[in-house]
Amino acid sequence: MTDTTDAQNPGRTDSAQMTAVYPELAGRAAVVTGAARGMGAAFAEGLATRGVNVVGADINDEQMNATAAEINTSLAAQSLADTPGRVVGARVDVTDVADHEALAQIALKEFGRIDFWINNAGIFPFAPVDEISPEQISAVLDVNVEGVLFGAQAAARHMEPGGAIVNMSSVSALRIRRGRGAYCTSKAAVAHLTESLAVELGDKGIRVNSIAPGYIDTEMTRWVQEDPAALKHALDVVPLHRLGSPEEVFGPLLFLLSDSARYVTGHSIAVDGGSRHV
Template sequence: MSNTEATGPGRVLHQPMTAHYPEMAGKVAVITGAARGMGARFAAGLATRGVHVVAGDLDDAAMTATADELSAALAAESVADEPGRIVPSTLDVTRAEDHVALARRAIDEFGRIDFWVNNAGIFPFAEVPDVTPEQIRATLSVNVEGVLFGAQAAAARMRPGSAIVNMASVSAVRVRRGRAAYCSSKAAVAHLTESLAVELGDQGIRVNSIAPGYIDTEMTRWIQDDAPALEKALAAVPLHRIGSPEEVFGVLLFLLSDSARYVTGHSLAVDGGSRHV
């Protein structure tokens, strides 16, 4: 998809965000699940604005390749600030010790952690009678425990004024057939975000979450390739289009910036209004 507006049903706006927060240059972010998709977009967008990024993913080879690709693109671009470095690292979000190691990597490389983005997640499908013990355990382990372990590792090393952003979903408040494990895990993330905000507020750390709806990623590719499914999906979106990763990144950028310095404990929907339908 190009950076121009696509036409027809489900069009997606991929224009780059022009928002710029100069106070973010030189700061350090940790992002989980950063080898592809939304996590890779977050890493690229922050590094473009001068933020150093420690990017973690279970797929070590993919994470290294993505970091190399993004770094090469940054070196070739003309950006306002000196671009940040992107440092790849291996991470299994279900292991608390891996989060601690990721945090130590950030401290060793850059001496600080200002932002932590708990982005890693899985999106399983099964009708309720078919949800297995293994599926629900894996989903809660990755999507919920991964957020808690990340927040714990971050908070132990963050200064007042730092920020944590978790990835929830509009599915936290809207049921989707076949997604019982996923929806319940994201509802837990939204509520965990509130608990973290209350407790970590004592340290001056803000905690918020982002709740995307239909976004142009691999997770929604099947909808865009199925005309009846796309028509049904768009009927439940007041803006009548699919969102882009760039539009999710814009919200992340705001939540990490000083413009949101008195915002904590919120789950900010990026869903074209679908949660209201």
């Protein structure tokens, strides 16, 4: 991968196509939540490009269906070496246990199996600690923590041994960010929940890991690039001095789902340009 950082555009991300190939993934099936845009959409497209069939789910089902159609059209127009997978759009409220089971049933109906489940959906609230409302802390824990738990439960009910679950934590699980007390708390909980799930679901032969992104160029962190002071701070605390791209998060995800990681479980991989050390 080539680093595209330059002096004229210091916050530029590297969006070069990932070249890793795991041929064993073709024909398998995945569920990805929060897949209508951002990293979730990148995950769905990247997996489908490699022959994985995907149920992409989001609370915004209209946008999710549009994203699925766009990915399928794009893949059909490409000259790929292998047959691409198919993306099916679905609606999910990740705070609803029944919605997760419905997702599982869609995957089973469409593809006959569930091999991977990526708990990507999340919210990113802001408030100083003395202004965090009961509604905010409840919402962020419901979406970011319960959504992960319910997704993992649904996955475990239907996965065969060898299945893999990947949760989205954050570098904020390790570093305090002012105004993000509720968010940081939720992501720390996701990191610890991942370890608990790995221990207990290991009995079923299911691996569970998490990815902890730092400053990644998505809609969720658009505020960083729109605020010169925030962008300068972000680049100062990232040793690589640039923002990351969704493609750079997809690479570790692909590894964690692959057979190359078949003895890796209960871990969190930081994809943060080294910012957790600063």
